[in-house]
Amino acid sequence: MRNFVFQNKTKIIFGRDTEEKVGKEIKRLGKQKVLFHYGGGSIKRFGLYDKVVKHLKQEGIEFVELGGVKPNPSLRLVKEGINLCEKEKVDFILAVGGGSVIDSSKAIAAGVPYEGDVWDFYDNKAQIKEALPLGVILTLPAAGSEASDSSVITNEERKLKRGTGSPLIRPTFSILNPEITFTLPPYQTAAGITDMMAHIMERYFTQERNVDLTDHMCEAVLKTIIKNAPLVLENPEDYNARAEIMWAGTLAHNGLLDTGRLGDWGTHMIEHELSALYDLTHGAGLAIIFPAWIRYVYKAYPEKMLRFFHNVFDVEAVFDDPHYMIEEGLKRLKNFYRSIGMPVSLKDAGIKDNRFEEMAEKCTVFGPVSNFVKLEKSDVVEIYKLAAE
């Protein structure tokens, strides 16, 4: 087990009607002027927009708005947000949405007090030293950005999708009301589930020994997700199942499941190139890449994969036939993804052209990816090939 520092200050406000607390929470922080940042029409369609406006006004909090965040949030809109905050003297950012809105808000929060170009943080050219505080009302359990210290932004001009991180961009509070997720379409629900599972698997697949407590907790959260996923897809208004999924999505990515080891993050890096190029949903991309990644790397430390498939997917422990366990496990993982409507190959996702070299080149531009085993460009090409059909 490695030494670690764990601290997560985000105040999680969880449950029915909790969005009504947004005005009071911001007022308690003594903030005057809010940037209300959101995506498309769904928050207006389902009444959340009006509620937020009402509760901000009730507490006498001034705000300016910036909507229009899209999946794979764009650097262009981030810059627009930074300009707006400077012009309007905004001192707090309220993100109402999923991971894209939150990540865009984090970028704006870091960009406002920074003299240079905000992309510097994503291009490894500068570190975040200061940021505006931000709060969240979560509408899509998936990215875990509501309690994480990271943000991923897409530079549309350069066709690059890059991440940055700092405790300074961790939300001050996050409001999670499972009822808000009742109206999510099945595909988005399923892509979110795949994303949160991937966040845990990225942390679980490590060659670090003696991380038993963290591994058991990873398995606990994964099993809960796998059990509740079909329930929310069958009955989108099952409050308790929606609540399990929503809380799981936060715990998957709040840092707790990192403790004592380095995560892998290879699959995320390999997937990022897919969704940057094809505008594929991130979760769907992960369902395509993860089985291929496991098949390519498992021989480096098969025992960890055997534990995973046995403890999480109930594959029988056949000690003298690990090959059976891997194959059976991969079958069950793919079947699970398929059962919730995710693609498990590039072909499933309708991607037929072969730009593997180009994607692998971009993916490894800062050096090899993955920690489980280091993957060079040629390895990444092989993983894309395994993911083809």
Add this chain to the structure above:
Amino acid sequence: MRNFVFQNKTKIIFGRDTEEKVGKEIKRLGKQKVLFHYGGGSIKRFGLYDKVVKHLKQEGIEFVELGGVKPNPSLRLVKEGINLCEKEKVDFILAVGGGSVIDSSKAIAAGVPYEGDVWDFYDNKAQIKEALPLGVILTLPAAGSEASDSSVITNEERKLKRGTGSPLIRPTFSILNPEITFTLPPYQTAAGITDMMAHIMERYFTQERNVDLTDHMCEAVLKTIIKNAPLVLENPEDYNARAEIMWAGTLAHNGLLDTGRLGDWGTHMIEHELSALYDLTHGAGLAIIFPAWIRYVYKAYPEKMLRFFHNVFDVEAVFDDPHYMIEEGLKRLKNFYRSIGMPVSLKDAGIKDNRFEEMAEKCTVFGPVSNFVKLEKSDVVEIYKLAAE
């Protein structure tokens, strides 16, 4: 699942040699004058005292000392600490020890800015509105006080042991180095293990339905403790097993495993009267009371106990004979306690007199205890009787 708010700001600094960071951490907080609070001679005997002094001095941090904290920390010493802090204009408290030292430090932290008698907080007469910040170097994984918002103090004059809680007394940082626990005697190690398990079980035994994620996480931490307990007792210098136990003790009581439900806490209340009267180690008292409590209350919601014994103690799921599962489960729980050297009855602990009425009276002075089922004085008497042999 109930609505909840979860926030825990404590910075956990975990691993080898982390006590060397104590001076830097306090300096970063801009504090000038520290109360260095500790227990008996063990921190002097094993060199930790000298290390702390060295690292405080290295950073130019002034300090005054107050040693002498005993198990079941006393109100008298707390008051001495408060006077010392006022006299010396202390602005930060450093607790170096286990739960007793930390709880004593929390009481001092809350008492310094308070005009009235600090016991008011423990006697339900006042709420903590302000407190000095405190930091911890943990020497005994057990009470979980290093990241909790609670404190238990013994009023020796009135023979009362009472708790209070507030986010204001949660430590700012806690340093956890598993190596520091190598020298713990087996009995203290085992009592600590029993205590942390009880913290999880108190949270697990609820009639709240649909708390699946939290339940799975409780089971994850419990299984890790049960697996690693014999390892640390067999080889006290097994770093990795000590690390699993130490981190488990913190997670058992940092609030995470409460999410979505009310904990029970009946066993703690019933045990407190035992250790207040007999000066028994808290962990040993819990090993005596918990099996008796389970036997007395399980019929109110047997399914939860069946899940516990099946998922945590691997009792076979015999669906048509729950009685077998309860009996087999209780046997395994007691065998586990015995295997690590804990008593499982009052007789085992050498307590032969019968002061059950008196203890039950004090235990229920604020009303019935337990949430799983409400226990009146007469119920508590019955539980003491079940715990007798």
